[in-house]
Structure formats: structure tokens, C-alpha cells
Amino acid sequence: MSATAFQESQPVSREEPIGTIGMWVFIATEVLFFGALFTAYGIYRHAYAESFASASHRLDFMLGTINTAVLLTSSFTMALAVLAVKARSRRATIAALAATVVLGAIFLGIKGLEYSHEFAEHLAPWRADASFAFGTGSAAHQRLFFNFYFAMTGLHAVHLVVGIGVVVGVSVMTLRRNAARVERLVEGTGLYWHFVDIVWVFLYPMLYLVGR
Amino acid sequence: MSTIAAPSYLQAGHTLRTWYATSDHKRIAWLFLISMTAFFFVGGAAAVVMRMELVTPAGDLVSDETYNRLFTMHGVIMVWFFLVPSIPATLGNFLVPLMIGAKDLAFPRLNLLSWYLYAGGAVFVILTLLFGGVDTGWTFYAPYSTLFSNSNVVLAVTGVFVVGFSSILTGLNMIVTIHRLRAPGMTWFRLPLFVWSIYATSLILVLATPVLAMTLLLIAIERIGGIGIFDPSMGGDPLLFQHLFWFYSHPAVYIMILPGMGVVSEIIPCFARQEIFGYRFMAYALLAIAVIGFLVWGHHMFVSGQSMYAGLVFSLLSFLVAVPSAIKVFNWTTTLYKGCISFTAPMLYAIGFIGLFALGGTTGLFLATLAVDVHVHDTYFVVAHFHYIMVGGMVMAYFGGLHFWWPKMTGRTYSERWAQAAAIITFFGFNLTFFPQFLLGYLGMPRRYHAYPEEFEFLNVLSSAGASLLAVGYLLPLFYLARSMLRGESAPVNPWDATGLEWQTSSPPPVENFTTPPVVTQPPYQYTPVE
Amino acid sequence: MSLIESGAHRRALRTLLLVWMGLLLLLAATASVSFLPWKDVHAAINLAIAMAKALLIGLFFMNLRSSSTLSRLIAAGGFLWLALLMTLSYLDVWMRGVK
Amino acid sequence: MSGNILFPPAAALEATRVDHLFYFLIGVSLLVVGGVGVLLIVFAVRYRRGHHVNRKWRRSHRGAIEYTWTIAPFLIFLTFFAWGAKLYVDLHSPERDALTIYGVGKQWMWKFEHPGGQREIDELHVPSGRPVRILLASQDVIHSFFVPAFRTKQDAVPGYLTSTWFTATQRGDFHLFCAEFCGTQHSAMIGRVIVMAPEDYAAWLERERPVESLASRGRALFRELGCSQCHQSGKTDLAPPLEGLFGREAALSDGRRIVADENYLSDSILYPDRQIVAGYEPRMPSFAGQIDATQLFALLAYIEVLGHVSEQP
Numbered sequence A: 001m002s003a004t005a006f007q008e009s010q011p012v013s014r015e016e017p018i019g020t021i022g023m024w025v026f027i028a029t030e031v032l033f034f035g036a037l038f039t040a041y042g043i044y045r046h047a048y049a050e051s052f053a054s055a056s057h058r059l060d061f062m063l064g065t066i067n068t069a070v071l072l073t074s075s076f077t078m079a080l081a082v083l084a085v086k087a088r089s090r091r092a093t094i095a096a097l098a099a100t101v102v103l104g105a106i107f108l109g110i111k112g113l114e115y116s117h118e119f120a121e122h123l124a125p126w127r128a129d130a131s132f133a134f135g136t137g138s139a140a141h142q143r144l145f146f147n148f149y150f151a152m153t154g155l156h157a158v159h160l161v162v163g164i165g166v167v168v169g170v171s172v173m174t175l176r177r178n179a180a181r182v183e184r185l186v187e188g189t190g191l192y193w194h195f196v197d198i199v200w201v202f203l204y205p206m207l208y209l210v211g212r
Numbered sequence B: 001m002s003t004i005a006a007p008s009y010l011q012a013g014h015t016l017r018t019w020y021a022t023s024d025h026k027r028i029a030w031l032f033l034i035s036m037t038a039f040f041f042v043g044g045a046a047a048v049v050m051r052m053e054l055v056t057p058a059g060d061l062v063s064d065e066t067y068n069r070l071f072t073m074h075g076v077i078m079v080w081f082f083l084v085p086s087i088p089a090t091l092g093n094f095l096v097p098l099m100i101g102a103k104d105l106a107f108p109r110l111n112l113l114s115w116y117l118y119a120g121g122a123v124f125v126i127l128t129l130l131f132g133g134v135d136t137g138w139t140f141y142a143p144y145s146t147l148f149s150n151s152n153v154v155l156a157v158t159g160v161f162v163v164g165f166s167s168i169l170t171g172l173n174m175i176v177t178i179h180r181l182r183a184p185g186m187t188w189f190r191l192p193l194f195v196w197s198i199y200a201t202s203l204i205l206v207l208a209t210p211v212l213a214m215t216l217l218l219i220a221i222e223r224i225g226g227i228g229i230f231d232p233s234m235g236g237d238p239l240l241f242q243h244l245f246w247f248y249s250h251p252a253v254y255i256m257i258l259p260g261m262g263v264v265s266e267i268i269p270c271f272a273r274q275e276i277f278g279y280r281f282m283a284y285a286l287l288a289i290a291v292i293g294f295l296v297w298g299h300h301m302f303v304s305g306q307s308m309y310a311g312l313v314f315s316l317l318s319f320l321v322a323v324p325s326a327i328k329v330f331n332w333t334t335t336l337y338k339g340c341i342s343f344t345a346p347m348l349y350a351i352g353f354i355g356l357f358a359l360g361g362t363t364g365l366f367l368a369t370l371a372v373d374v375h376v377h378d379t380y381f382v383v384a385h386f387h388y389i390m391v392g393g394m395v396m397a398y399f400g401g402l403h404f405w406w407p408k409m410t411g412r413t414y415s416e417r418w419a420q421a422a423a424i425i426t427f428f429g430f431n432l433t434f435f436p437q438f439l440l441g442y443l444g445m446p447r448r449y450h451a452y453p454e455e456f457e458f459l460n461v462l463s464s465a466g467a468s469l470l471a472v473g474y475l476l477p478l479f480y481l482a483r484s485m486l487r488g489e490s491a492p493v494n495p496w497d498a499t500g501l502e503w504q505t506s507s508p509p510p511v512e513n514f515t516t517p518p519v520v521t522q523p524p525y526q527y528t529p530v531e
Numbered sequence C: 001m002s003l004i005e006s007g008a009h010r011r012a013l014r015t016l017l018l019v020w021m022g023l024l025l026l027l028a029a030t031a032s033v034s035f036l037p038w039k040d041v042h043a044a045i046n047l048a049i050a051m052a053k054a055l056l057i058g059l060f061f062m063n064l065r066s067s068s069t070l071s072r073l074i075a076a077g078g079f080l081w082l083a084l085l086m087t088l089s090y091l092d093v094w095m096r097g098v099k
Numbered sequence D: 001m002s003g004n005i006l007f008p009p010a011a012a013l014e015a016t017r018v019d020h021l022f023y024f025l026i027g028v029s030l031l032v033v034g035g036v037g038v039l040l041i042v043f044a045v046r047y048r049r050g051h052h053v054n055r056k057w058r059r060s061h062r063g064a065i066e067y068t069w070t071i072a073p074f075l076i077f078l079t080f081f082a083w084g085a086k087l088y089v090d091l092h093s094p095e096r097d098a099l100t101i102y103g104v105g106k107q108w109m110w111k112f113e114h115p116g117g118q119r120e121i122d123e124l125h126v127p128s129g130r131p132v133r134i135l136l137a138s139q140d141v142i143h144s145f146f147v148p149a150f151r152t153k154q155d156a157v158p159g160y161l162t163s164t165w166f167t168a169t170q171r172g173d174f175h176l177f178c179a180e181f182c183g184t185q186h187s188a189m190i191g192r193v194i195v196m197a198p199e200d201y202a203a204w205l206e207r208e209r210p211v212e213s214l215a216s217r218g219r220a221l222f223r224e225l226g227c228s229q230c231h232q233s234g235k236t237d238l239a240p241p242l243e244g245l246f247g248r249e250a251a252l253s254d255g256r257r258i259v260a261d262e263n264y265l266s267d268s269i270l271y272p273d274r275q276i277v278a279g280y281e282p283r284m285p286s287f288a289g290q291i292d293a294t295q296l297f298a299l300l301a302y303i304e305v306l307g308h309v310s311e312q313p
């Protein structure tokens, strides 16, 4: 695509709106917020590779993969919403935002399904019992893996719930006001949504693909 | 650029609501100032009781349990509820928009949210106090904090967690403001060094605080649900906690000094009537400290069982980060050379700052020297080191800045005499309190000791005597500043004849800061030393 | 709808579509890595794929491709600092047993 | 040297070395920071307002000055670093023939065990003139073994072993502190280190000699805990035999080779899946949380003794 053609619709003024810069700074802090947990995970993943691998095999690989696809698609629809709002198309914007919300909700639904299986199998930290050990490795370290799993996916889910809330809010505003006035909001929300997606992009191999 | 009498920000409304729902950065600065002063005295009161306890070797005044809670609450309150937000959220909030010629911060309502988060965190800390405090030390080391302490760890940790987000939002606001809201002509190298210091501080606030937040969250989860990340019996590594904690807390000590450096860099040129020496080096040094400061955290862990190689790397990097601080000390000193110096109260604080910071920093070098740290780690030597920098340095700078900009903030003048007296009393009280602690430390008195062997008594008595003098030095300003607020003469626009945009608008400034949008044509600090 | 009418938008839309498909392809790739031999490098491959995905999302969905230098710096800064945290922490943890 | 109001007694070789470094630091700092302080005062007085002096100053060579005082301090700092690092590395390299004493920190007391099985609480008897290595473990939270007179300090961390060593030079009683905050009675977790002449130490050991040495208690434990079910001498089918292991290089399944020191052994027992011996399945259960630090030390002492048993082919 030629740069000039792109410019008409998406003014490449190198000065973004101030809110966009603010959102980027916020995302940088979020990277370090999750990053601290990732750092911790990395240490144990390295130390207890065997136990982590056998614990990871207890996760639902299928559901995890499907969920990744769902979330990636939601990012796509979010990007569409930004494109639509720039084209000043209110209907397309709302449709794309609604799709994003639905996909986000599907993700949470699938996640909930996984959780419910894992609760039933007594894998959650406070329900873990003596029969925890499976495969090779140490039961304690397999529990550690599951604790990380719940902490990381839980925290991610909280972020996603917030994201869904914000997207719903923005959709309502888009209904009420004209597209030009919500452009920055949609853009900022999009950044946040994509960031939450990126977190999952890393969580997926870190949790579901250990030792596979 | 002169100012016509527009209503000042203080006159812009008198109901309570115009304060607690304001989005004016100048009023929010006051919200922070008042709440933080309260916490300073709460933390100070804890210190007073501790120093009283330590007058005698036996632990006779308070129980060991109480003593442990005292120094923990002292540390937690002084660090997170006083010193971290001290200059950035008060002077920074008030001055950054004025200094760069903006109407307000980039996100005024976010700024108010910062204060509410601070207040929210404060509620948790007050609850912690009411339920009997917390006894882990301000460092919350696992596994003591997670598995063994039976004090209110979760409450305290939540308070710090919440106040952390206040820090993050302040930092975010400052970064965006400084990038985007500078007045025409205000290029990066025309920024006052105070603005540079707030910028460097904000980088740390934004990049380090989230790691603390996660770490504390893990502590809370561990206590509530038993997640095992720091629990050795589940394969957790207690040293991991220390890494995560110090990844925040070492940069955080620079949060607690950079703004002070900024303040001093404003005061010194003004009262020496001389351009700051080496402006660019000064600006780069601030950034260098902020960035390299992230690479040295392991110097708190030299005897923790950390790998020897990591110890070597962290020691070397700690020396590296001291270089820009050295540059700053030399440049301030040189700024005095051939100046025309008047010893107003702010200047006394600023000169005190240089001396005490140099001493505190140099003892920091002792601590970074591996084999010496093995001996003095967790002794009073460390306590003396950081009080020299944090109290002798930052608190001095904070008081200096408060006096320097007081006429601008309130539109009133204060009693110069009393202010000079307070500065001098503080200086001597401070040294008497903390210098003996260096000696105690090398003698081997461990910190966080409620009772101690008798041979340490003499030095402890000296230290406690100094603390009472220090208390006087800190209580005095309460009185004469209150008096100034109520009955002080009204201050001129530019009482110190200083450069800088903030001195060109009225005292106190109008709501919009400037009646005509300022345009900048000069670098900062255009002073001439002739009388 | 103007979204479809304007040529520039059609191209932008096509880019997004391609990126989305690329992402799903990468997902399929990472999920099937486990069927490959060389078990030792699976984790590294998966990590590399995750980074590629993140890069795609960052550049195209988050528009870093056409953002200001400032935004790019901030975005890179977050990850850079995370790398610092990881590098120096792991330096200790992995060197601890070494004499 | 005995102590005074500025310096604690220096009762070990390391103490004098650290003191010398400390003097050096003080000397250099006095020179530089003292110099800065003097200049500060001189400038303040000389250039005070109202004092008539020549204030003309051409700020030439500014860059050169600034680069000088950027680089010069750094070079000075490098000497601090190098000297400190040298001593620190020494502190981490105990002499081979050092006498090993096992120390356990526990809320709120210090327990020590000598290889012969002698146990003491809040007291530590050591011979003078001989390198002594203290192997430290913690039963609960982090503690720190601190003897100011030796200028030595080392945290005791739950979950793995740390160590420190010193060569005492001066006989007498010295403070032993816990330097890491460990709870309510942290400041009461203090004791004495008693440095004795080697003969006196030998006599003391004799007087305190228990029925069982540490290693023989370890042998009993080895059976009670069921280690011997898998680890049988000469048999390699269930688990690697432990004879001749101590001090040798162990080959791990991920290709690393690690010297089997106490830390490796302790990790193998507490967290077996951290390092898996090449050629074996990670089948060994973790004993973390099941044995206390004293038992761990007994097992180590036993495996160490096995290490001296003839190398099995």
C-alpha cells in the first residue's frame, strides 16, 4: 500500500492525541506488572521443568488453543472498530465493538468451563488435595504450576472483564455521539484490548505448551 | 510579561467542594501537602517513641512486639506516604505546569484520582494502625511476612498497593505533560532542572512501581490462599521476593532523591546569582541516575545467599550509578564559585542538602563495596546511610523548596528569622541524631533491635538526644508557616528575583496560571552575580 | 458505507485481514510444534512465535507502524525494562550453584 | 586488637582485612568529600553577598573540567570495587581443610552441631588459628549469622544452604547476633562465639562428645526415611548409589555437570527435580517440609562420609 493513500484516511500526524500517549505509558506499566509474575514463573519453569511439563499436560490443550484463536479474532474486530471509527462509520464501529464484546465473553465462557473442570479435579490452590501428584515430577511443584496458572489466567481474566466493560461503555457512547467525537476513545480502548491480547499470546505457550 | 489581577486560584471558590472535587493542579498539590504533612508527623511520632526506647539497652519502654510494629509503620509511612510522593505530588504538581508554561497537567482529573488513591491507601494504613499495626519491616521479606507474621500484613500491603497506583498515575501525568504541554519556545534544554528531575522521577515511578504492586499482590495472595511462590516447602524461592522487591525499591530510593536534587538546582543558582554550572551534564545526570538505578538492586542482597557473581555485577553497577551523583555535587559546588551568595532559609537548606547528601552518598559507596557491606549490612550503618540521604537530603530539600516557593503558593511571606533558625536547628539536630549511628553500625549494632548490649548505650543516647533537637526543628515551621498563612504580608510576584516562568505570574497564580500565554526565548538560570 | 467505499480503507481492511490470518496461522504453527522432533527447542520456538504474534499485533493492530517515535519508545521501554528485570534476576538464580 | 568506641574487636584474619579496606575508604572519602566540604564553606564565605571580591570568571575549559570529574571519581570507585570484590571472593572461597560446623537458625535461637555430634545452642565454640566454615540452614524464616568481631555475616535461608568462613585469631568471647529481622524476638536471638586455643577446643569436644556422631545419626535417618530402599550401595537400578558422590562432579540429564557439594546434595533431597541425574527418571520424592534442618545436616554428614568410601565402579 502506498504511504500517501493511507494518509488520507489515517492522518500520519506524528503527534498522537495526548490520551494515546497516556495509554501507551499505562501499557508500559502493565507490561511490568505482568512482567514481575512472568519473571517468577520463568525461574520455576526452569528449575522444575519436569513437574511443570507433567502439570501442563493436565490443562485442556484444545480449549486453550480455541480460546487463543477467539482472543486473536477479538483483537481483529477491535482493530476493525478503530478503522471504522476513522472512516466515521458509526454502524460499522458499533458492529465491530459488539463483535469484540461477544468474542471477549466467549473467551471468558470457555475459560470458565476450563476452571470448572479444574475445580472438579481439585487442582485449584485451596482445593488441592493429597492425590495431586500425576505423571513424573514432584507434587508440590505441580501445584506450584497450577497456582501460577490460576494467578496468571485469573489476572488476565480480570483485565479482560475490565476491557469488556470499557468496550461496552464506548459502544454506548458511540450510539449517542457522532463517530468523530469517540474516535480517540475507541483508539485508546483498542490499545488496551490489544495489550490484554498480547498477554494471552504469551500465556498460551507458557501454560499450555510446556513440554509439548 | 506582567500580570493583571486575575482572581487567584485560592480565591476561585471557598466551599469544601471546590477543594475535594477540584481538578486544578495547584489545589491538588495542597491536598497532597496537607495529607502528607500529617503522615510525616505520624511517622515522626513513631520515630520519637523508638528513639525513647533505645535510650536504655534494656527493652523497657515498649514490648518487643510493639517496637517491631513501630519501625515497620515508621518505614512504611515515611517511605510510601511521605517521601515518595513528597516533592513530586506537592511541589511537582504545583510547579511543573507553571514552569513549562501550561495551564494544568495533561490529565487534570487523573491527577485528582491520584490523590484519591493516595487517600484510599491511607485509609488502609490507618486501619492497619487501628488493628494493631504490622511487624515485618518496611521490606516485607518472605517467608516471614507470608507464613509467620501474625500481624496485619494483608491490610498494610493493600494500602501500599493502592498508594502505588497513585504514584503510577502521577508519574504518567507528569511524563505526558512534560512531553506535550510545553509553552512555545520551551525546548528540552530550556527546561528548569526541577522539571528534568520530575521527569526522571516519573520514569521510575511508571516503570518500577508496577513490579512492587505485583510483588505485594503475591504476598497478599500467599497469605490468603497459599500460592507457594515464596514458600520453600513448595519449592518457592524466598530470594525471588527480594529480587522483585528491590527491583522496585532501589529505583524508589532515587524517586526519593531526584526531586530533591531538582529543588536544590533551582535554589542554588537563585541565591548565588549565578547560572547553574554545567546545565546539560546536570540534566543528563538525572536521567542517568534514573536509568542505571534500575540495574543495581542486588546490592541489598550481598549476604542473602545470592550468587557471588551476581553480587560482583551488582556492586560494579552500583559504583557506576554513583558517578552522575558525584557530577551533581561538584557542579552545585562550582555554581557557588564567584557567585553572590545570600543565606536565606531556602539556601541554608540547600547547602545543608549538598553536605549531607555527599556524606550519605559516600557511605552508600561503602555499602556498595562488597566486603565492607558484609560487615555493616543490616546494622545501624545502613540506617545512618539512608537517613543521611532521605532525611538529610530529601527532607531538607523538601523544606527548602517549600520555603522557596511558599510566597508563590500562598501569596504570603514568612518570618525569615524563624525560618533560618529552624534550618540551622534541623541541621545540627540531624547530625547529632544520625552521625553516631554510623559508629554504632561499624561497631556491629544490628538494626531492628529492640534491646541491645550495653556497650552501645552511649552512642544511642547521643542519637536520641539529637532526635529531640530534630523534632524542634521540624515543629517550628508548623508555627511560623501557619502564622504566615493567616497573617503574613502579601508576597510580591517575584520575591527572590528569580528566573523561571513560575515567577512571572502573580503570587498566588490565577486559576489559568498565566493571563497571557507565555513564550520562552531564553535558557534557564540567566543570573548575573554582580550586586 | 464509507468503510468499503474508500480505496485506502479497502487496503487498510485487507492489511488487517491478512494480519489476522497470519496470527491464526502462527497459532496453528505453535500448536503443532509439539508434533515435531527436537523436543529441546520447542519452548524456544514457541517463545519466538509468541513474540512474532505480539509484534504483529503491536505493529498493525496497535498501529505502532505509523505512530510517533515517542509511542514506539514507550512501547519498547516497557519490554526493555522487563528484560532488565529478567536478566539480572536470572543471573543470580542460575549462577547460584556455580562455584 | 580489642574494641573501642570506634571499632569493634578484630578477632579474625578477615576482620583486619576488612578494616584495612574500610580505612582506605575513609581516607579517600575524607580527601574528596572533605575537599568538597571545604570548598563549599570557602565559597560560601568568600562569595557571600556584600563581600567585595572579584567575581569575574570566564568559564573556559568547562567541558574538560566536567569530563575530568566524571572520569576521576569513576576510577576511584573502581579501586573500591576491586578491593571489595577481592575480599568478597575470598569470603566465598573457603579453604579446603576448613573445619565444617553446621548452624541452624530458628525462631529465635542459633543451634550448632559439630561433626562429632556435639550440639550447642546460642553458643559456638571454635578453635583459633584454623579456618572454620559454618554451613547455615534455617528452620523457618530468614536469619542472619553475624559476628561483628569477625566482620562476617551470612543469611540463613529456608530451603537452601549458605555458608561463611573465618579464621579466628584472638581468643575470647564475642557477640553473635541475628542480623536479619525474623520476628518478635529478633533482638533476643543473640549468643556468643567462644574462640579457644586448639588444645582447649579439642578438650571441649571431648567433654561434650555424645554417643552418636552426626554422620551416624544420618545413617539411621537414611534408613528411617526410606532413602536406603532406593539408594543401595553398588546397585544402580532404582537410584544412583551415593558412595563416592560427595565432592565429585555429577552429570545431569540436561547436560550440565555440577560439583556435588552440600548445596547440590541439599537440593537433591529437598527439590530432586531441580537437577536430575543423567540416566535416571525423576522418581525421587521431595523431602521439603518433611525433614527439618537438623535432619538435613545429619543426612549430609552421612552422605559426605559415604563420599570418602571407596569409589564404586
Ligand code: HEA
Pocket (backbone or CB within 6 Å): B139, B253, B254, B256, B257, B299, B300, B318, B319, B321, B322, B323, B325, B326, B327, B329, B357, B358, B359, B360, B361, B362, B364, B365, B367, B368, B369, B373, B376, B377, B378, B382, B385, B386, B389, B390, B394, D028, D029, D032, D033, D036, D073, D076
Ligand atoms: C534517597 C534514598 C537513597 C539514595 C539516593 C541512595 C543512594 C545510594 N545507596 Fe542507598 N539505601 C537507601 C536509600 C538511598 N540510597 C535505603 C533506604 C537503604 C536501606 C534499605 C533497607 O534495607 O531498609 C539503602 C541501602 C543501600 C545499600 C544496601 C546496604 C545493606 O543493606 O547492606 C547499598 C549497597 O550498595 C546502598 C548503596 C547506595 C549507593 C551506592 C548510592 C549512590 O546512589 C550514592 C551516590 C552519591 C554519592 C557517591 C555522593 C556524592 C559523590 C561525591 C561527593 C563524589 C566523591 C566521592 C568519592 C570519590 C568517595 N544503599
Ligand code: HEA
Pocket (backbone or CB within 6 Å): B040, B041, B043, B044, B045, B047, B048, B049, B050, B051, B071, B072, B074, B075, B076, B078, B079, B083, B136, B137, B138, B139, B383, B387, B390, B391, B395, B433, B446, B447, B448, B449, B450, B467, B470, B471, B474, B475
Ligand atoms: C523516608 C523517610 C524517613 C524519615 C523522614 C525518617 C525519619 C526519622 N527516622 Fe527513620 N527510617 C526510615 C525512613 C525514614 N525515617 C526507614 C525506611 C526505616 C527502616 C524501617 C525498617 O527497618 O523497616 C527507618 C528506621 C529508623 C530507625 C531504625 C529502627 C531500627 O532499625 O530499629 C531509627 C532509629 O533511630 C529511625 C529514626 C528516625 C528519626 C529519629 C527520624 C526523624 O527525622 C524524625 C523527625 C520527625 C519528628 C521528630 C516528628 C516530630 C513530631 C512530633 C515531635 C510529635 C510527637 C508526638 C508524640 C510523640 C505523641 N528510623
Ligand code: CUA
Pocket (backbone or CB within 6 Å): D105, D106, D107, D108, D142, D143, D144, D178, D179, D180, D181, D182, D183, D186, D187, D189
Ligand atoms: Cu533471627 Cu533475626
Ligand SMILES: [Cu+2]
Pocket (backbone or CB within 6 Å): B249, B250, B253, B296, B297, B299, B300
Ligand atoms: Cu539500593
